[in-house]
Amino acid sequence: MTRRTFDPGQCPVGRTLERVGDTWSLMILRDAFHGLSRFDQFEQSLGVAPNILSKRLAALVEAGFLERRPYQARPVRHEYVLTALGRDFVPVLTALMAFGNRHFAVEGLASQMVEVASGLPADPVVVDRRTGLEIDAARFTVAAGPAAQAPTRERMALVEARRRARLDAV
Structure with a gap:
């Protein structure tokens, strides 16, 4: 590469x-x-x-x-x-496929995930394993982790400030 x-x-x-x-x-x-x-x-x-x-x-x-x-x-x-x-990494590929099908498959779906037992199409989403909630921008945000160094903490503080500003504007 x-x-x-x-x-x-x-x-x-x-x-x-x-x-x-x-x-x-x-x-x-x-x-x-x-x-x-x-x-x-x-x-x-x-x-x-x-x-x-x-x-x-x-x-x-x-x-x-x-x-x-x-x-x-x-x-x-x-x-x-x-x-x-x-x-x-397979769930990442699955998310890319679902995103591509949702936004770029203008001619229709060429491939899709299906449940093996039923053959029914899946609708892949990313969920929080702990709560089962679908991860979206309304309920979840990115935050600095325990090992974050100063530049990451500063960037995450800006992310949080922008998020709060959006909420205040609503």
């Missing part, structure tokens, strides 16, 4: 995007979630140049999203399977 001079600091979004923040990496993870595991499968599915695919697969292995396993001895060939970290 191309490294930029961007420093994500403590930002969890920036840190994640440093590892998977390009189209090819996200599409490789999507295909791995769909069961593809071999270089030629990814290459055929994505139509990506082999050198780019090699770099992205290596970066995803290095970042811990994929594990590289030999499946053939002569010549040695490897498959790429989701690790626990990669499987933990």
